[in-house]
Amino acid sequence: MQTIEINTTQNVVIQYEMAGLKERILAFFLDSLIIWSSVFILAAMLASTVGEVITYIVTSLIFFFYTLVSEIIMDGQTIGKKALKIKVIKLNGKEPVLSDYLLRWVFRIVDIYFSLGTIASILISSSDKGQRIGDMMANTVIIKTDPTIGFGLNDILKISSLENYNPEYPEARKLSEESMLLVQNLLHTINKHPNKAHGEALTMLVDKLCSELNIEEKPKDKKAFLKTLLKDYVVLTR
Incomplete structure (x- = not known):
């Protein structure tokens, strides 16, 4: 069980259990399933009514912006992250802001898509704070919202x-x-x-x-x- 201590703005140290690579991969695949299902369903519904161009624009927006919009409106979570009980937080104890989510989202191109997830997996597994490049740039980490209590x-x-x-x-x-x-x-x-x-x-x-x-x-x-x-x-x- 890997943990991290974060000093909040009120100078209170809180210990969190960090999300592991397994939880993050499962959350990613669940979100991918949601994205592709939504794209195919909407494409089938819209193609015959609004035309191919509008259909392409709508489905592209879902494909590219699902993660960014979800983390912004769901307080650091996507549906996949929520299902796996993990979320994004800041290392300095503050609430993540739009620029933080944007940085994480932009670097998904390098961390996940261009490298097929290799870079993200290596960095998350080897980093003390379990950070990929996007997390390092945004000063964020992903923690468990329902930590395992390994003692009584x-x-x-x-x-x-x-x-x-x-x-x-x-x-x-x-x-x-x-x-x-x-x-x-x-x-x-x-x-x-x-x-x-x-x-x-x-x-x-x-x-x-x-x-x-x-x-x-x-x-x-x-x-x-x-x-x-x-x-x-x-x-x-x-």
Whole structure:
């Protein structure tokens, strides 16, 4: 599983799971199927009514501009990318703009069409960020929108002996595993990238959990509170 860390404009570091070559190729073939199906269907429908010239213009527009228009109106996705749960994002944490999508689209000629996908495949496989030329020029990467969670709470928190452990927050059993994974990820991020933005995120998460668990007295040591909550959850739910 290859990941990438992106520092957002709010100075918050977010870790994404990068889309692999397999997902990108499958998305490309799915989009190609959609394009060619649309071209053939429209050609059959329009040829007898508007003439060959208009038919050629309409089908050419679909063929050449499908990817560009789709990524612009679907926030970095085409139908193929959406089906494979991947999307285009910027490395600097900002939202991609029209010029970014244009650069990616223009360099498809070199990356994919002229080289039959060879250049794109080699660069995506060998690049640390999985970028083809178009991505390098536009400063973009493609990430998974539904990343694989390759670990559970038993892997996150190793407690050697629980026989005599007395949970401090029995209400922790009400929380979901997703909430606890979020707690662990935030603790990991804060330890690795301590800054004001992550400190604010820590405060917000602690306030939310205290509210959910009806804990009236807010803990002074927020990180210690979250670590204790993790332990309690593991003990109470295993």
